[in-house]
Amino acid sequence: MENEGPMDDRSHLAHLLREGDVLVMTGAGLSTESGLPDYRGPDGVRRVEPMTVSEFRAGVAARQRYWSRSYVGWERFRTARPNEAHRHLAALEKAGLFETTITQNVDGLAQQAGSRDVIELHGNLGRAVCLNCRALADREWIQQQFATRNPVFAQDAERARDLPLRPDGDVDIDPSLIHDIELVVCPTCGSDLLKPDVVMFGESVPKDLVAHCFNRLERAKSLLVVGSSLGVMSGFRFARRAAERDIPIVLVNTGWSRAEHLATRHVHRPLSEVLQEAVWDVLGDVDRDASGDRRR
Ligand SMILES: [Zn+2]
Incomplete structure (x- = not known):
């Protein structure tokens, strides 16, 4: 999939969103534009x-x-305040294109941006x-x-x-x-x-919360991972399960990913750009009307 151009990735993501039942997973890369640093550099080194x-x-x-x-x-x-990428995800959720976000972030910015169904995997x-x-x-x-x-x-x-x-x-x-x-x-x-x-390092995510996430994943038609390298097992296991189920996995982050070999696509571009395009492609004028105040 290395030679796929950005347009192909863009169409693929729009297609998955239109299909519905996407499960979204987010990580620290989503909040770096809000000024909150990530654990890892682009090379994946902690x-x-x-x-x-x-x-x-x-x-x-x-x-x-x-x-x-x-x-x-x-x-x-x-x-810290939500950035454009948080807002695009909230707009897609609000429009019913996906239900649930599993986030590894502990900053509450997704909810501040308007996302409602957010599972905070790490508290x-x-x-x-x-x-x-x-x-x-x-x-x-x-x-x-x-x-x-x-x-x-x-x-x-x-x-x-x-x-x-x-x-x-x-x-x-x-x-x-x-x-x-x-x-x-x-x-x-x-x-x-x-x-x-x-959830501190060396600690496990509560079992019932993990079960809840797997339950959501069983119903999903695809997995979209935004701003996470999935470097820790607490997140990576969901990509592994999605691969076992043979559903598409799209990774959007600017650096390394542990799930590279499992993914259908790995989009190495700024999250806000990729999600902005998805909003345009899938919501089109509906979203431009709904969020007109923000754009003007
Ligand atoms: Zn006490």
């Missing part, structure tokens, strides 16, 4: 070694480090979960609590706000800033084992 769940559980020092860095990063993460950074009692806590509340408990850090952290945001939503602050950090505790049980409600 640029960042994120904290694993066992490190996080193992000790207070790791949690102090995690929450300090994350406290600084959150402001930028929280203020959402806007919440925390207590590892002791499973209670959930709102992230904004945690930020406030953290600042109240650590006023000196909160003030020092202002200086670090312009450092680059990392894929975990944290910032690589000077370790000397992190001392005597008082952790926020669970509002229900008082434990300091509050973890962001995301």
Whole structure:
């Protein structure tokens, strides 16, 4: 399929969307245009070694480090806004061209853009979960609590706000800033084992959620993967299952993909362009009317 030109890919994608029952999977590449960095470079090499769940559980020092860095990063993460690619996907969903998006992103940007049926495979950074009692806590509340408990850090952290945001939503602050950090505790049980409600490295996606995704995949006529290299098994297994079912798999991302050998097409072009064309091809004037305000 290497020699297929962009027009051929474009027609193929439009065809699949018209056929219906596309299952859409999205990854970090979808949010890079919103200013949120990806774990991997275009070559597929992981640029960042994120904290694993066992490190996080193992000790207070790791949690102090995690929450300090994350406290600084959150402001930028929280203020990220959906980009054109998110909006095109939402428009296609709204028009009934597909139902479900399985996202590996933890930023909630698909929902902000208007997508309704979104399965968050890796959770959402806007919440925390207590590892002791499973209670959930709102992230904004945690930020406030953290600042109240650590006023000196909160003030020092202002200086670090312009450092680059990392894929975990944290910032690589000077370790000397992190001392005597008082952790926020669970509002229900008082434990300091509050973890962001995301699947950390070394952790598994909950079984019922995986089953739910496979269930959606069984009904799908094709799989469209947008902005994900499928580098981790939690996403890759869906491409493998789609290949077993022999349904078309279209990958849209600008770099490497682990599912290259399984795909019907691998479109190496900016996501917003590819999805814009799909919207034009499949929705045509309907969408131009519906979203006229945005284009004018
Ligand atoms: Zn608790």
